[in-house]
Amino acid sequence: MARNVLIIGAGGVAQVVAHKIAQNAQEFGTLHIASRTVAKADKIIESIREKGHSVEFTAHPLDAMDSNAVAELIRKIDASIVVNVGSAFVNMTVLQGCIDTGAAYIDTAIHEDPAKVCETPPWYGNYEWKRREACEAAGVTAILGAGFDPGVVNAYARLAEDEYFDKVESIDIVDINAGSHGRWFATNFDPEINFREFTGTVYSWQKGAWQENKMFEVGREWDLPVVGKQTAYLSGHDEVHSLSARYKDADVRFWMGFGAHYINVFTVLQNLGLLSEQPVTTAEGLEVVPLKLVKAVLPDPASLAPDYVGKTCIGDLVKGTLDGKPGEVFIYNVADHKEAFEEVGSQGISYTAGVPPVAAAILVARGTWDVKKMANVEDLPARPFLELLGDLGLPTRVIDATGDHPL
């Protein structure tokens, strides 16, 4: 029986998810999207219509911070797959709604507590993994971190494990956005979430333990396909935690590309205290959270899409041994901002984040990934996911001993 699907969230990534689900409507039953502001969901449905898709799609108002409201909506529309691409603050309540109703759960990033900045590892261990037993007991499929990074890059690591090495020695995930939005400065995601990633300690898993650095302390120049030479900096990221749990003996590092201009603007704002979550009081007595004002003056990330040009390159450099012989493989995807906008009305960053959870939803619907328990992407078979992603617009390429070739 076809499974009804519910998208939670109505931002830039949700727009991609909704478009991709509409394009693949034959995989599902009825299609739904819920948002606190239902008008935003309506707008996404309208943009799907404008692309000529005639599928039925229903918008619902929802306070996703209320797990009972989530469960009630799931029951009402008889959804059995929930794709959560709402704010990072709603993971635990949406997951609870799924556990209470038996629906499969898919998200793209770890849960965050709005009151805490940059929590310490183990990130998944702080929230999601505490619900592992509950998922297994309820027979609920919960796929965590099924965006691009985390998500596809976890599958890249698993592919290297499955097809290249019997021992993985290091995983270096490199995320380069060589695109240009033409603005003086802008963040690609919600500035609040974007800056929170970089204001705290940078954690990496090396030599079997968590290592701590400051942001922009450790940089390395990479020479990557299509985007060329780019400097990327050691950063903390969700998947470093889950991958380090599976590959305890490997070094796991995440490298994010930043231009000198981004780093300069970030450094000025950070050093002046303008990225703080703690309210300050103006001379006039007004209490203001500086980061919320910075968000208000920066361009809306969604507004960047029409002018965004250039490519992203995200991949894993995995080193390991096979029968004692050392080797390395670089598994990667290149995406194009302009092509993404033409297809789904979003820029490439949202595109790479939004297509993978749809692939995951299709694999759950088909049964391939319907594992009836909680899993991170590297715990699941990588090849069906990566092959399906190729069909959906995010082809995987591999540089190994035989050269640079498609998966």
Added chain:
Amino acid sequence: MARNVLIIGAGGVAQVVAHKIAQNAQEFGTLHIASRTVAKADKIIESIREKGHSVEFTAHPLDAMDSNAVAELIRKIDASIVVNVGSAFVNMTVLQGCIDTGAAYIDTAIHEDPAKVCETPPWYGNYEWKRREACEAAGVTAILGAGFDPGVVNAYARLAEDEYFDKVESIDIVDINAGSHGRWFATNFDPEINFREFTGTVYSWQKGAWQENKMFEVGREWDLPVVGKQTAYLSGHDEVHSLSARYKDADVRFWMGFGAHYINVFTVLQNLGLLSEQPVTTAEGLEVVPLKLVKAVLPDPASLAPDYVGKTCIGDLVKGTLDGKPGEVFIYNVADHKEAFEEVGSQGISYTAGVPPVAAAILVARGTWDVKKMANVEDLPARPFLELLGDLGLPTRVIDATGDHPL
């Protein structure tokens, strides 16, 4: 008969003014200081006591935006000299209070309308000079812009006119602060006033007309006494207007020294819209004026004084001809941040701004400058002012054909 003096304002410059007036109490009758927040005035009087001055000094609460309240206080304490070092927004109401009561008026900067940023020239013509006839009719002495710049630099120009040239061809005022406050970033004055100076068009008087440039567009390296080689940028400043009125055929330019770090921080804040006076609305619906938040996160300029070290050098390079022969003279002062703090508890920038209006007040009290009309500093005899300033801690030096020597 000794003349009672009233200081309006209780910021960093007012602190210097109050200390210097206390040091020279024999020149005046009773001493008074008024501020919206009377506790700030009390604190200044306390700091004078701590320096061992036993003079009587009385603090008064005052809303200086209300000219009737100003006049009422002047009458109550029988003040006949008012030194206005309050916010730039109160000039016109304080001046009116003086006109209404016959008290002499002294200020250090042009009037500003809080609702307007960077008004176009003629600056004095927009507000103060419209009251010239009223001052003359009432026989009120009103000395405008009697700080360092404007103020002392205007007297330097007048000195060059009086003692060096029969024709002044150019006046380049150069303001270099080579001091260091040890903070990552801070402004030396109220950030609101400081940034407002640089967010608009830069006006200079060249070839007999107003020229327009952008801030940081025109830079020049200067090699100055004590502070050495320093880059300064063409900036708009009050005295360019009044000097251009007196020296119509001369080029009049103001150069402000900035380090690359200051320019970078300014540029980031400016380009992001964080120096705007126009409120923006956050996602949570809060209306915030970005500049007021920036002010709230930056260090309080008064807090910089204890750690401030290094020197300032401010001077006029005046070129002209005498009997047809071309020549040039550089007239300047070097001040020391640490010495200023030890003497009056303020940093050097406040010191150089606060000592000159006290010299002006003494010259009014002595009758030398009690001209019974409105005047800018260059309209008044320069030598008595500059000689008195030397006694008060701001000695003038001159570089001319005979070398570098005291005035």
